[in-house]
Amino acid sequence: MSEHRSRARHRRSGKFLAVGLPLALTTAGTLVHGTDLVPQQASAATATAAAPAWATATADGFASVDALGQNGTYGGRDGRTVTVRTQAELEKYATAAEPYVIVVAGTITMNPVGKEIKVASDKTVVGSGTSGHIVGGGFFLGQGVHNVIIRNLTIRDAHQGVWNDKEHDFDAVQMDGAHHVWIDHNDLRNMADGLIDVRKDSTYVTVSWNEMSHNNKTFGIGWTENVLTDITIHHNWIRETEQRNPSTDNCAHAHLYNNFLEDVPGTDIDSSYGNYSRGGTRMVLENSYFQGMRNPVIKDATATVVQRGNVFSGTSGRNESGGTAFDPKAYYAYTLDKAADVPALLKSGAGPQSSIGTTMTSAEATTLTVAKDGSGQYRTVQAAVNAVPANNASRVVISIEPGTYRETVKVPSNKPHVTFQGTGGSRKDTVIVYDNAAGTPKPDGSGTYGTSGSATVAVEAGDFQARNLTISNDFDEGANQSLSGHQAVALRTAADKVLLDGVIVEGDQDTLLLDTAAKDKLGRVYVTNSYVIGNVDFIFGRATAVIDRSVITLKKRWNGTSAGYVTAPSTAANRKGILIANSAVNGDVSDRTFHLGRPWHAGGDASLDPQTTVRNTTLSAAIRTTPWTDMSGFSWKDDRFAEYRNTGAGAGSANSDRPHLTDAQAADQEIADWLAGWTPSAS
Numbered sequence: 001m002s003e004h005r006s007r008a009r010h011r012r013s014g015k016f017l018a019v020g021l022p023l024a025l026t027t028a029g030t031l032v033h034g035t036d037l038v039p040q041q042a043s044a045a046t047a048t049a050a051a052p053a054w055a056t057a058t059a060d061g062f063a064s065v066d067a068l069g070q071n072g073t074y075g076g077r078d079g080r081t082v083t084v085r086t087q088a089e090l091e092k093y094a095t096a097a098e099p100y101v102i103v104v105a106g107t108i109t110m111n112p113v114g115k116e117i118k119v120a121s122d123k124t125v126v127g128s129g130t131s132g133h134i135v136g137g138g139f140f141l142g143q144g145v146h147n148v149i150i151r152n153l154t155i156r157d158a159h160q161g162v163w164n165d166k167e168h169d170f171d172a173v174q175m176d177g178a179h180h181v182w183i184d185h186n187d188l189r190n191m192a193d194g195l196i197d198v199r200k201d202s203t204y205v206t207v208s209w210n211e212m213s214h215n216n217k218t219f220g221i222g223w224t225e226n227v228l229t230d231i232t233i234h235h236n237w238i239r240e241t242e243q244r245n246p247s248t249d250n251c252a253h254a255h256l257y258n259n260f261l262e263d264v265p266g267t268d269i270d271s272s273y274g275n276y277s278r279g280g281t282r283m284v285l286e287n288s289y290f291q292g293m294r295n296p297v298i299k300d301a302t303a304t305v306v307q308r309g310n311v312f313s314g315t316s317g318r319n320e321s322g323g324t325a326f327d328p329k330a331y332y333a334y335t336l337d338k339a340a341d342v343p344a345l346l347k348s349g350a351g352p353q354s355s356i357g358t359t360m361t362s363a364e365a366t367t368l369t370v371a372k373d374g375s376g377q378y379r380t381v382q383a384a385v386n387a388v389p390a391n392n393a394s395r396v397v398i399s400i401e402p403g404t405y406r407e408t409v410k411v412p413s414n415k416p417h418v419t420f421q422g423t424g425g426s427r428k429d430t431v432i433v434y435d436n437a438a439g440t441p442k443p444d445g446s447g448t449y450g451t452s453g454s455a456t457v458a459v460e461a462g463d464f465q466a467r468n469l470t471i472s473n474d475f476d477e478g479a480n481q482s483l484s485g486h487q488a489v490a491l492r493t494a495a496d497k498v499l500l501d502g503v504i505v506e507g508d509q510d511t512l513l514l515d516t517a518a519k520d521k522l523g524r525v526y527v528t529n530s531y532v533i534g535n536v537d538f539i540f541g542r543a544t545a546v547i548d549r550s551v552i553t554l555k556k557r558w559n560g561t562s563a564g565y566v567t568a569p570s571t572a573a574n575r576k577g578i579l580i581a582n583s584a585v586n587g588d589v590s591d592r593t594f595h596l597g598r599p600w601h602a603g604g605d606a607s608l609d610p611q612t613t614v615r616n617t618t619l620s621a622a623i624r625t626t627p628w629t630d631m632s633g634f635s636w637k638d639d640r641f642a643e644y645r646n647t648g649a650g651a652g653s654a655n656s657d658r659p660h661l662t663d664a665q666a667a668d669q670e671i672a673d674w675l676a677g678w679t680p681s682a683s
């Protein structure tokens with residue numbers, strides 16, 4: 001192979017701006033319920049026209065070199081951006097002939113275990129912030145596949161319980177004969193075989209800024225007699241792994257720099273070796289940091305290793321070099337970080353980043369950071385809200401680190417375009433919680449909070465969004481029986497264009513108050529990919545609200561009894577009320593104890609026309625056979641309550657006590673009818 005190859009400009013992986021992803025508004029089918037919500041069969045949506053920096057990013061290192069008819073590695077940047085949340089969606093777009101930028105928004109559990117999706121050429125597969133997880137499987141890039149980027153994902157847990165597993169070839173990323181591949185900013189761990197396998201003459205590969213951990217065989221390169229592979233491996237944190245860290249077999253050019261290999265003492269995993277130059281490999285190893293590794297650098301008699309500027313701390317055994325290699329700068333430009341800085345640099349910068357896989361640009365968003373430990377700009381969420389300029393014209397993202405924030409938060413009406421973004425791997429990691437109830441006395445002695453005033457989070461500003469977090473009211477009814485009002489709101493919205501995507505809203509009575517700024521004001525709310533948990537009237541108010549592709553979880557009362565009401569709409573006449581679509585209603589409660597809803601004529605206002613429609617939703621046996629009931633002297637039959645094509649043990653055929661929409665009526669009660677010209681797009 002000739003070494004006279006054209007150079008390509010080196011682009012260092014850096015920090016990108018947060019946050020957001022395009023949103024699907026189409027019908028979903030069955031829901032899989034668990035810690036994370038995975039709606040099946042949901043269609044993906046295209047991104048906005050202005051592509052963010054991460055969607056057009058190109059690789060550095062050998063993946064940036066023009067060769068084999070490919071000009072560097074840029075993935076699917078010339079195609080549409082789509083968002084996926086299911087294995088079926090991911091396979092559809094990853095295997096397509098045309099280019100795509102595929103945003104993984106949530107956890108996708110592979111079926112069967114060990115499934116490796118066959119990625120086609122010209123693809124970018126990227127996790128949305130830190131939420132993109134592939135569990136129990138990974139990706140395969142076959143012969144001739146080229147121009148692929150796999151970025152910002154957590155790929156994990158295909159391990160079958162055998163440490164040196166020779167029966168299950170379950171890799172996070174495997175390539176056989178692929179070229180121009182960039183694997184960047186991923187968290188790869190606990191797989192049955194390798195985390196990364198670069199095999200069978202795969203070449204022009206760059207592996208950068210990944211965290212690889214808790215595995216036997218980390219990263220193997222080779223499986224060929226030919227000395228062809230060109231690979232760059234930089235800024236990777238490899239820890240608690242035994243072998244292949246990496247093992248480079250018959251690589252024409254292997255450039256390793258600024259990696260951190262760590263063997264933590266006192267754990268169950270001990271390294272057998274670190275960087276291994278095998279066969280005909282020529283390796284250049286620069287400014288890397290080896291901590292506690294046994295045999296940190298080894299080579300075969302036929303291989304070469306040129307070492308420059310590496311740090312070895314607490315290492316033992318073989319540390320070898322010898323022979324002549326090559327000059328990486330003959331192929332691409334790059335800049336070395338100091339070896340002493342590498343551990344801290346990678347502990348903060350390796351693995352998925354909350355700022356990658358999102359749709360905001362620097363001109364569109366300002367990000368404020370919140371962390372309880374003081375590492376952010378603010379320690380409380382309210383302090384960050386207070387810092388938002390009044391009447392701000394553009395998006396302000398409040399990025400909230402994992403932790404429990406015991407506080408009440410109010411977003412006033414003069415602070416629109418605010419996003420609350422939890423940065424943990426799960427929506428359970430970031431929790432905003434308080435315990436006020438309607439009957440709780442105010443500290444200043446001016447009375448009690450009342451229902452609306454009890455909210456843990458109150459949103460009065462338009463175009464508000466919340467993602468990847470939990471909002472809770474943990475008022476203890478049993479311990480406060482003396483209080484006159486037990487309504488305890490977790491989240492109150494009183495604004496238009498509110499988007500809740502991937503959240504948990506949890507309480508008991510009156511959990512989620514979906515209101516409007518005034519009776520004559522429109523207040524549209526779209527809730528998707530979320531959980532709403534409660535027991536009495538726990539989705540209520542006069543807003544025009546859609547609960548789509550979500551799980552509504554029924555809870556027992558404080559005394560262990562099962563009885564309750566899912567919705568209590570107080571819709572104004574000629575407005576849309578509450579629509580539950582493509583979702584599931586279930587919970588650990590007794591059969592036939594919960595109503596789907598009852599009409600709330602707030603203040604005895606007979607002019608209201610409450611509405612709840614539940615359609616295309618799975619109902620558990622907890623739902624009563626007569627799912628609607630009266631409230632405060634108002635008959636549900638005088639208002640608007642209906643079902644359409646629900647399934648499950650709690651569903652039932654149409655009768656006078658259980659009205660169903662006709663197909664024609666249902667055609668006028670779609671999600672788009674509720675949203676009335678607003679297309680939610682997370683940002």
